[in-house]
Amino acid sequence: MNNAENRLKEMLPLMRNPGTGSLLEINNGFLIDKVTGEGFPVRDGIPIILREDDVFGRNRKQQKGYNMGSYLYDLLYKFNIAKRWLSEIAGIMKVKSGDYILETSVGTGQQLLNMKNNGVEGHYFGNDISFGMLRKCRKNLKKWGIDAGLVQGNAEALPFGNELFDVVFHVGGFNFFNDKKKAVDEMIRVAKPGANLYIVDESDSTIREKQGGISKFISRFLPDPELFIPPIKLIPDKMLDIKEDKLLDGKFWIVSFQKPAIYPLS
Numbered sequence: 001m002n003n004a005e006n007r008l009k010e011m012l013p014l015m016r017n018p019g020t021g022s023l024l025e026i027n028n029g030f031l032i033d034k035v036t037g038e039g040f041p042v043r044d045g046i047p048i049i050l051r052e053d054d055v056f057g058r059n060r061k062q063q064k065g066y067n068m069g070s071y072l073y074d075l076l077y078k079f080n081i082a083k084r085w086l087s088e089i090a091g092i093m094k095v096k097s098g099d100y101i102l103e104t105s106v107g108t109g110q111q112l113l114n115m116k117n118n119g120v121e122g123h124y125f126g127n128d129i130s131f132g133m134l135r136k137c138r139k140n141l142k143k144w145g146i147d148a149g150l151v152q153g154n155a156e157a158l159p160f161g162n163e164l165f166d167v168v169f170h171v172g173g174f175n176f177f178n179d180k181k182k183a184v185d186e187m188i189r190v191a192k193p194g195a196n197l198y199i200v201d202e203s204d205s206t207i208r209e210k211q212g213g214i215s216k217f218i219s220r221f222l223p224d225p226e227l228f229i230p231p232i233k234l235i236p237d238k239m240l241d242i243k244e245d246k247l248l249d250g251k252f253w254i255v256s257f258q259k260p261a262i263y264p265l266s
């Protein structure tokens with residue numbers, strides 16, 4: 001059995017069919033829902049727990065865009081400003097070695113590298129809607145010596161069981177999700193009681209600056225600034241220590257909170 005198959009076997013007890021909540025088993029290179037028999041393919045060692053029919057609207061646009069951009073994406077991390085941003089994120093997140101850590105929308109794995117560079121040896125997991133990004137992520141992680149369980153899946157219907165992770169975080173895709181409330185609820189569902197959760201994305205400042213600087217005609221084609229509002233109102237009241245901070249002088253926001261010790265899942 002090769003490394004990828006071993007990794008998959010280890011991940012299986014943590015994974016679920018998001019459509020039914022059922023456990024999965026390996027059969028002839030597919031992951032099969034133990035109850036309904038629905039099959040999910042595994043490509044290049046990455047399970048695809050996503051029905052393409054379920055990817056629509058802005059999620060579909062993101063998937064297509066990131067599939068095309070996956071080869072160039074890492075260039076963004078070559079700029080000094082990205083280093084400052086990563087160190088600000090690391091300064092806020094409470095993560096320690098040994099934690100089970102899930103990054104929803106893991107992209108090419110840059111945030112996991114940041115954690116490793118900050119001395120965190122975690123049990124890393126990541127999902128993304130774009131297979132192109134995940135394939136690049138897999139290559140990167142191998143180069144960086146990071147072991148992580150990757151899966152293609154929607155952040156709004158995570159292919160993981162309940163209460164598994166000590167830290168659940170997301171960076172950079174949230175503003176354009178179809179259903180942000182679902183994505184927040186899913187992060188909470190897979191988080192252990194007492195887990196720390198973080199959501200980071202761009203603020204509306206850049207868009208508003210552009211809107212101010214260009215003609216009304218062109219500004220119609222910019223995304224709606226309302227999409228960039230931090231999701232404080234979507235965090236259930238029962239979560240603890242709900243906070244919003246600014247990163248990079250307000251160009252990004254970070255919303256953090258803790259799941260209480262008792263939080264019944266509906």
Ligand SMILES: C[S@@+](CC[C@H](N)C(=O)[O-])C[C@H]1O[C@@H](n2cnc3c(N)ncnc32)[C@H](O)[C@@H]1O
Pocket residue numbers: 059062063066104105106107108109110111127128129130133153154155156170171172173174176177178
């Ligand atoms: C700006 S990138 C961020 C990647 C990585 N988190 C980082 O910080 O470098 C946004 C990522 O969100 C992913 N994404 C967008 N919508 C998604 C969804 N509904 N479910 C899962 N991933 C999604 C994209 O494919 C892309 O990889």
